[in-house]
Amino acid sequence: MSMSNDLFPTLRITEIFYSIQGESRTLGLPTVFVRLTGCPLRCQYCDTAYAFSGGELLSLDAIVAQVAGYAPRHVCVTGGEPLAQPNCLPLLTRLCDAGYQVSLETSGALDVSVVDARVSRVVDLKTPDSLEVGRNRYENMAVLTGHDQVKFVICSRADYDWARFKLDEYDLAGQVGEVLFSPSHGQLEPRQLAEWIVEDNLPVRFQMQLHKYLWNDEPGH
Numbered sequence: 001m002s003m004s005n006d007l008f009p010t011l012r013i014t015e016i017f018y019s020i021q022g023e024s025r026t027l028g029l030p031t032v033f034v035r036l037t038g039c040p041l042r043c044q045y046c047d048t049a050y051a052f053s054g055g056e057l058l059s060l061d062a063i064v065a066q067v068a069g070y071a072p073r074h075v076c077v078t079g080g081e082p083l084a085q086p087n088c089l090p091l092l093t094r095l096c097d098a099g100y101q102v103s104l105e106t107s108g109a110l111d112v113s114v115v116d117a118r119v120s121r122v123v124d125l126k127t128p129d130s131l132e133v134g135r136n137r138y139e140n141m142a143v144l145t146g147h148d149q150v151k152f153v154i155c156s157r158a159d160y161d162w163a164r165f166k167l168d169e170y171d172l173a174g175q176v177g178e179v180l181f182s183p184s185h186g187q188l189e190p191r192q193l194a195e196w197i198v199e200d201n202l203p204v205r206f207q208m209q210l211h212k213y214l215w216n217d218e219p220g221h
């Protein structure tokens with residue numbers, strides 16, 4: 001018999017660790033990461049394919065207790081695709097109730113309107129060269145506020161031009177708190193992306209994954 005029901009909610013978890021936030025507007029801040037197992041997408045660049053399967057079923061109580069053990073100020077819930085597990089929603093609420101600044105890294109393939117409003121939603125709009133552009137749920141764009149963030153992971157000049165178009169189409173710079181343009185690691189020269197952004201005077205924040213430079217791709221960071 002499964003122990004996962006309304007009385008004993010569980011989540012399948014790949015890892016929980018304390019590190020330096022390497023992405024988004026809290027870049028550089030000590031943060032606990034809760035990585036949920038499983039993802040319905042297959043972005044060609046994915047650096048977290050080890051989270052597609054496996055993991056360990058943990059109760060929400062056990063997850064919250066493990067997070068509390070680090071006494072963090074910031075918690076980032078990620079994956080895999082965290083919203084693919086419905087119990088991600090009560091986890092986010094419990095983390096907010098505990099007083100942490102909570103962010104959610106999501107592909108935006110699922111409905112983000114149901115996420116606790118205290119959470120900063122970091123929605124990655126998938127570009128054509130991610131090979132998952134068809135999964136974008138554009139209805140999500142209308143529910144984002146100044147507390148939220150939109151990210152583009154850019155693989156090529158074609159992706160850059162596409163991202164510029166979406167920036168304009170959804171007036172993202174005016175609507176969300178942060179628009180991030182990040183090079184796909186190992187695929188697009190960071191300097192090239194930086195030069196395009198300056199040339200076009202874009203109202204976006206250029207960002208590289210800081211943890212790749214600190215720890216390469218070692219697990220637990």
Ligand SMILES: C[S@@+](CC[C@H](N)C(=O)[O-])C[C@H]1O[C@@H](n2cnc3c(N)ncnc32)[C@H](O)[C@@H]1O
Nearest residue numbers: 045046047048079080081105106107124184185
């Ligand atoms: C591993 S995903 C997990 C959350 C969610 N599935 C998503 O895609 O947003 C976290 C972030 O890492 C980014 N990412 C994954 N592989 C990357 C790479 N090779 N270069 C740059 N960013 C990458 C994703 O695009 C996403 O914004």
Ligand SMILES: Nc1nc2[nH]cc(C(=O)O)c2c(=O)[nH]1
Nearest residue numbers: 020021022023078105211221
């Ligand atoms: N240090 C560090 N920062 C991160 N920010 C977002 C991450 C993610 O995998 O979603 C991540 C990660 O995997 N490591």
Ligand code: SF4
Nearest residue numbers: 039041043046080107
């Ligand atoms: S949605 Fe996120 S976790 Fe899933 S394949 Fe894409 S980058 Fe990886």
Ligand SMILES: [Mg+2]
Nearest residue numbers: 047048078221
């Ligand atoms: Mg990562």
